[in-house]
Amino acid sequence: MPKPFVFEKPAGMRDKLPLFFQASEQIKQQLLNKISVWGYQMVQTPTLEYFDTVGEASAISDQQLFKLLDMEGSTLVLRPDMTAPIARVVSSSMKQVAYPLRLSYSAPVFRAQQREGGRPAEFEQVGVELIGDGTLSAEAEVLALMSDVLKETGIQRFTITIGHIGFVQELFIEILGNAERAEELRRFLFEKNYVGYANFVKNMPLSSIDSARLLKLLECRGGEDALLKAMELAGTEKAKKAVSDLMQLKKILGDYGAEETVNFDFTLLSHMSYYTGIVFEGYAAGIGSPIAGGGRYDDLLSRFERSAPAIGFAVRLDYVMEAIGQMPDTSSRTCILYSGERREEALRIAAEKRSSGTPAVTQDITGVENVDTFTNRFTDVIYLIGKTQGEETK
């Protein structure tokens, strides 16, 4: 293996330079403010977790986990998502705090990338978890909040698509009879391969009614009509309940004024295998991958021995920044360029500016090689040079 160049970073790792960092922090703060006025409280969890606890529960595929060993030889992972760590916190340190819990976070997560270096292996997520509330009201709240948060980014055109893993699973089991075949079929939807799905269904020894039902699933998308179509397909009480729940959910979203931004698609399956009920993704024009996503995960908490229904979403800050595009540098920065004789004056002026909240840089002129290229970076330059009194402003 070749030795890396001194300036190289591991695949998928990125630097944030000042201008981008500032813009991204500003957006992040806006999103967090929005989340906090909905009453969600921030938590922070460690970057490293045990593979056997959070790593296993996280449902990010094994080869995407960054693993290392601690001093005792236990396998650790860099957290690949925030939901599993929060489930761990809720079941341990916060065990005494009664449900429902509204928690939020903003943190980088880590997922190793096998394909070319284009995709980031570390990226920031801003999200919430609403734990211990199994109602539709909780689902609607989380969806409405996600819609509110995406609006807050200023992204012009975005949409949220809602699917229901529970419904799909119920339909497949009912028609196919066993979990293995259902899994095979689910795999096609997960891989977004409708052609393969249709071929698989056509080659199965099924009654023409059942095979038509499975094919119809591909058409269950859109607004109200998607739900009506799905209702026709539902064969079991559980499946019917899933659809009527979604109808109710749509109504509650209407009360939030958020139904404009959502639509339904029953073929939507998220890669996070812990989801049990609704799943959803948010898309923005021009960004190829979902900028946000989430769902209901009613089984995850029981892995941490504090069983509870739960729902949450995460927004990918890097994709949000991409969707917003280049941000102009609007911050004003003053530079006070001084020579030794007038240092005291320079420092006094700088202190005044700083105390009023204006960023001020003090720079000894003898420390600068090229004054012009240096001062170009500032919106305002004050020269305090030589023995003469009075200042010159650029």
Added chain:
Amino acid sequence: MTAVLTVAMPKGRIFEEAADMLREAGYPLPPEFEDNRKLIVEAPEAGMRFILAKPMDVPVYVEQGVADVGIAGKDVMIEEERDVYEVLDLKISTCYLAVAGLPGGIKDKVAPKVATKYPEAASKYFREQGEQVEVIKLNGSIELAPLIGLADRIVDIVSSGRTLKENGLVEYEKIMDITSRLIVNPASYRLYSDTIHTLVERLRKVTDSKEAAR
């Protein structure tokens, strides 16, 4: 909402069939479409903009979202494993992926080598067969490999079988059938859902009527 769709078209083999198909589906494409050397062709009447790419690159453009939809062979889809929706089998450019080699079978049983343009698909196939082979990636003229002794077998797409025959090679096993697929970017699929589903339905009608006529 009607949006101008950006369509990634593969240059070469599939191109003309795909263009004909779009016309049959009722999308008026400019007459000079086929003999154009431009890489970006506007077709405002069809509500489309075309980018002409190498077949292997079509799924990349679509995954990245610079193209909303694209037309790609199943061979490319298997090789590239991109995160895109595969919504419709266009049933054009029909061919298949096969293992071929010199008549008389496999000589080198110690360290068998397989030359191919599709290393992912080939490795997967031989892994499934439980056979241990070394896969060598080539970018074209795959038939050369067994002739010159680089590999004793090749994995390549076969449409008429003429290229194999002309080079004195025979087909050993068929791996899978290949047709062209309509692929869609996941975000575009949701954001321009109406426009894209109209396209899918119109193309589906064309493929279905062709199927019925066959």
